[in-house]
Amino acid sequence: MTRQSHGGRKPIDPAVADAVAGLNADQAEFFEERAAVMEFDGGLRRQDAEREALAQTRRHFGLPTG
Template sequence: MKPNDPTVAVLVALLSEAEHELFDERAAIREIEGGLSRTEAEAAALLDVLRLGGPEVLEAMAAQMRRRSHLI
């Protein structure tokens, strides 16, 4: 499912398949068990993925953005 927040949606689209699965899982846990709204849960889940993945995730996302900008 596409995230509610457009900025979160753009960033999540840059994640690998495994990172995206982790994002979905973390967002569901935060929404259902944590009582957050879906938008809040998704934002927090994205931060979880970035924190857990370390600099490598950010570097991969930046590379994805550079590749996509060359396609425009």
């Protein structure tokens, strides 16, 4: 089963999409919330928001940076 972020939207960057597919449910929710806030409230381009959200998710959960 493939996880899709942002209410069903797959991340634009294939590397981000692959990384998100490997997250557990809590991590994926954290990623999705961060990406949405940065995109819609922060005004970042979607691709930039997703990349930054992934970096924040990795830091928050102590995951290795890829």
